[in-house]
Amino acid sequence: MILLDGKKTANDIKDEIAIEVSTLIANDRKKPHLAAILVGKNGASETYVNAKVKACKKVGFSSTLVCLDEKVPESELLAEIEKINVNKDIDGLIVQLPLPNHIDEMKVTQAISPNKDVDGFHPENIGRMVLNLPTYLPATPSGIIELISRYNIKTSGKHCVVIGRSHIVGSPISILMSRNNHIGNCTVTLTHSRSKNLKQITKTADILIVALGKAGFVTRDMIKDGVCIIDVGISRVESSVTKSGWKLLGDVDFDQVKDKCSFITPVPGGVGPMTIAMLLQNTLISAKRDIY
Ligand code: GUN
Numbered sequence: 001m002i003l004l005d006g007k008k009t010a011n012d013i014k015d016e017i018a019i020e021v022s023t024l025i026a027n028d029r030k031k032p033h034l035a036a037i038l039v040g041k042n043g044a045s046e047t048y049v050n051a052k053v054k055a056c057k058k059v060g061f062s063s064t065l066v067c068l069d070e071k072v073p074e075s076e077l078l079a080e081i082e083k084i085n086v087n088k089d090i091d092g093l094i095v096q097l098p099l100p101n102h103i104d105e106m107k108v109t110q111a112i113s114p115n116k117d118v119d120g121f122h123p124e125n126i127g128r129m130v131l132n133l134p135t136y137l138p139a140t141p142s143g144i145i146e147l148i149s150r151y152n153i154k155t156s157g158k159h160c161v162v163i164g165r166s167h168i169v170g171s172p173i174s175i176l177m178s179r180n181n182h183i184g185n186c187t188v189t190l191t192h193s194r195s196k197n198l199k200q201i202t203k204t205a206d207i208l209i210v211a212l213g214k215a216g217f218v219t220r221d222m223i224k225d226g227v228c229i230i231d232v233g234i235s236r237v238e239s240s241v242t243k244s245g246w247k248l249l250g251d252v253d254f255d256q257v258k259d260k261c262s263f264i265t266p267v268p269g270g271v272g273p274m275t276i277a278m279l280l281q282n283t284l285i286s287a288k289r290d291i292y
Pocket of ligand 1: 094095096097098119139140168275
């Protein structure tokens with residue numbers, strides 16, 4: 001079994017980005033600049049956004065963090081987005097999800113200018129992704145593709161089973177794995193909460209991508225020998241062993257399955273760090289204006 005080391009791979013990508021930033025600056029170009037908007041006090045979202053801001057610093061980007069109150073009216077959030085849309089110094093904008101219930105997530109996603117949408121969530125960018133046109137790929141699926149590519153895992157003609165159909169991971173990764181691309185050309189089965197005979201399907205997977213957010217959901221009896229497993233889940237569960245009183249668990253029961261896999265991502269240290277690296281890469285692309 002080979003561990004897909006997302007932490008190391010993400011650090012390699014960040015080093016590559018830092019070199020590109022030095023080149024931009026040597027050519028009298030400004031630093032790439034990422035803006036993030038955080039609404040309310042969701043602990044996990046605060047952790048993720050802080051990690052994104054820290055990563056910006058590490059590669060030499062500027063960053064702006066806008067924190068808004070949990071009860072902020074939707075109109076005020078949309079006004080903040082518009083301010084950043086027209087700010088020529090800012091290359092990329094993300095609004096951390098989920099948002100409080102009184103805010104329409106789709107409206108917010110569509111308010112972000114497609115050429116600053118470094119999350120790749122805007123319908124225009126999703127359309128471009130489906131059509132294989134240059135665009136910002138959503139960071140988590142893009143991180144999965146990059147990890148598969150850098151470990152030279154063959155995908156053409158393989159059966160890829162995805163568990164979970166979220167807009168952020170399951171749905172876009174199913175499209176990317178079936179595209180006619182260097183990493184792609186899989187036969188993809190996208191499964192979800194209404195899928196029948198899930199175990200029968202997962203047992204035929206050459207590549208299994210799990211993104212449903214249920215700790216330890218995939219067990220040994222659900223996989224075949226030699227499968228490559230990408231575990232996107234990251235749940236905080238109580239633990240009597242750790243100092244903090246909690247630990248992070250993936251959607252796959254790692255200890256049960258590890259000796260049956262050809263490759264597997266650990267949690268933490270697998271897909272998570274890759275997501276941040278790809279967000280930085282999208283911001284760099286925007287700063288270089290390579291797409292639009
Ligand atoms: N919430 C969970 N993942 C993401 C992500 O990739 N981007 C944003 N904006 N919010 C998220």
